[in-house]
Amino acid sequence: LTDVGKVTEPMVEKEGYLQKAKIADGGKKLRKNWSTSWIVLSSRKIEFYKESKQQALSNMKTGHKPESVDLCGAYIEWAKEKSSRKNVFQITTVSGNEFLLQSDIDFIILDWFNAIKNAIDRLPKD
Numbered sequence: 001l002t003d004v005g006k007v008t009e010p011m012v013e014k015e016g017y018l019q020k021a022k023i024a025d026g027g028k029k030l031r032k033n034w035s036t037s038w039i040v041l042s043s044r045k046i047e048f049y050k051e052s053k054q055q056a057l058s059n060m061k062t063g064h065k066p067e068s069v070d071l072c073g074a075y076i077e078w079a080k081e082k083s084s085r086k087n088v089f090q091i092t093t094v095s096g097n098e099f100l101l102q103s104d105i106d107f108i109i110l111d112w113f114n115a116i117k118n119a120i121d122r123l124p125k126d
């Protein structure tokens with residue numbers, strides 16, 4: 001754990017840009033809309049920033065919050081059938097949110113899949 005100001009933040013395990021599409025919110029299907037997202041993985045959550053890392057950091061100072069995904073009990077699987085794109089996997093949360101993540105670059109998406117899967121497997125299921 002590292003101290004960031006007053007808040008104790010879990011350590012960042014991986015961060016970078018991926019293509020992201022949220023396809024369900026609380027179990028309700030959403031229209032698929034791919035966009036580039038700055039993605040930050042820590043031990044029990046993923047944060048999705050709509051902007052560049054730099055923009056995200058300056059937004060944080062003004063209290064702007066990224067979309068945060070609780071990985072406890074979450075499920076990750078490759079989702080070939082959910083997209084015409086290559087290298088797509090899906091994360092499903094306990095709360096019924098579904099995200100597709102994608103990169104054209106094989107090793108990048110594989111690294112992300114393994115990092116998120118490892119994080120989920122280390123967490124209690126409930």
Ligand code: I3P
Binds near residue numbers: 031033034082084085
């Ligand atoms: C969607 C858009 C997505 C596409 C999706 C389309 O159209 O082209 O990129 O997903 O296909 O419906 P719209 O912008 O009109 O909503 P992929 O790129 O992942 O294939 P889908 O409906 O087969 O998921």
